Amino acid sequence: xxxxxxxxxLDSIDPNIRIEKHIDNFEDTRIYFxxxxxxxxxxxxxxxxxxxPTFSTLSVSMKIPMEKLPITSHLLESSSINxxxxxxxxxxxxxxxxxxxxxxxxxxxxxxxxxxxxxxKTIFDLLSKYLKK
Amino acid sequence: xxxxxxxxxxPSFDALRDDNLKNSIEKSHPIKSKVISKKINNVDTDIxxxxxxxxxxxxxxxxxxxxxxxxxxxxxxxxxxxxxxxIDTLLGxxxxxxxxxxxxxxxxxxxxxxxxxxxxxxxxxxxxKDTFKQILSIIFENKIW
Numbered sequence: 001x002x003x004x005x006x007x008x009x010l011d012s013i014d015p016n017i018r019i020e021k022h023i024d025n026f027e028d029t030r031i032y033f034x035x036x037x038x039x040x041x042x043x044x045x046x047x048x049x050x051x052x053p054t055f056s057t058l059s060v061s062m063k064i065p066m067e068k069l070p071i072t073s074h075l076l077e078s079s080s081i082n083x084x085x086x087x088x089x090x091x092x093x094x095x096x097x098x099x100x101x102x103x104x105x106x107x108x109x110x111x112x113x114x115x116x117x118x119x120x121k122t123i124f125d126l127l128s129k130y131l132k133k
Numbered sequence: 134x135x136x137x138x139x140x141x142x143x144p145s146f147d148a149l150r151d152d153n154l155k156n157s158i159e160k161s162h163p164i165k166s167k168v169i170s171k172k173i174n175n176v177d178t179d180i181x182x183x184x185x186x187x188x189x190x191x192x193x194x195x196x197x198x199x200x201x202x203x204x205x206x207x208x209x210x211x212x213x214x215x216x217x218x219x220i221d222t223l224l225g226x227x228x229x230x231x232x233x234x235x236x237x238x239x240x241x242x243x244x245x246x247x248x249x250x251x252x253x254x255x256x257x258x259x260x261x262k263d264t265f266k267q268i269l270s271i272i273f274e275n276k277i278w
Contacts, residue, residue, distance in 0.1 A: 073224075075224050
């Protein structure tokens with residue numbers, strides 16, 4: 001490949017995307033959150049939530065006219081079926097509430113209903129704050 | 134010593150507190166990230182990078198969408214000393230060779246210093262060679278792996 005020229009002379013612009021991060025604790029477990037949010041109201045969002053710093057799953061959910069509930073497709077599957085189920089229902093509820101296409105990377109090693117509920121509530125609270133800005 | 138009065142009803146105090154909290158989260162969050170936004174050939178281009186323990190997640194967007202998602206990884210060559218690369222389109226346009234070329238250039242660069250995979254989300258409206266070169270330049274000059 002030809003040598004690439006230095007790009008210092010390119011104009012910087014106000015970013016159209018921002019990355020929001022959050023850390024929370026559920027009992028003894030530290031849970032990490034990260035959100036990619038575009039400026040446009042209708043733009044898709046990306047959410048990563050995990051108790052370890054890895055990227056091991058990815059699903060996409062969106063509303064389509066032919067179905068009552070948003071459809072979900074797993075692009076990168078976790079070996080844990082439970083993780084897939086939690087992530088399915090969570091991403092569908094995010095799409096219903098916030099009306100945006102949602103890419104979700106959800107990887108929590110423990111399958112505790114109260115933890116899943118806590119994570120969902122945290123995501124909803126954070127998105128309500130982030131999507132208002 | 135002058136006393137320092139902090140007026141907690143002052144909006145700038147809230148902003149300062151929020152900034153401090155954000156800085157504190159940034160320091161203790163395990164994922165390092167960076168956003169670079171430039172005008173390339175008159176098109177607003179946003180590049181976001183996040184460094185996971187096993188993956189480099191790169192987003193390149195010129196229209197505030199994620200669109201095509203590609204996963205790439207490097208493995209040792211079986212017969213030759215040259216490594217081999219696996220490029221898979223997970224979602225979106227798998228006919229456009231340009232996106233595979235982006236992924237291949239990026240995973241080769243990542244593979245020089247680590248065994249991490251690449252997760253690329255790419256949505257470019259300007260598919261010119263010049264834009265391709267400039268986007269890759271920006272990424273390589275600002276890489277976080």
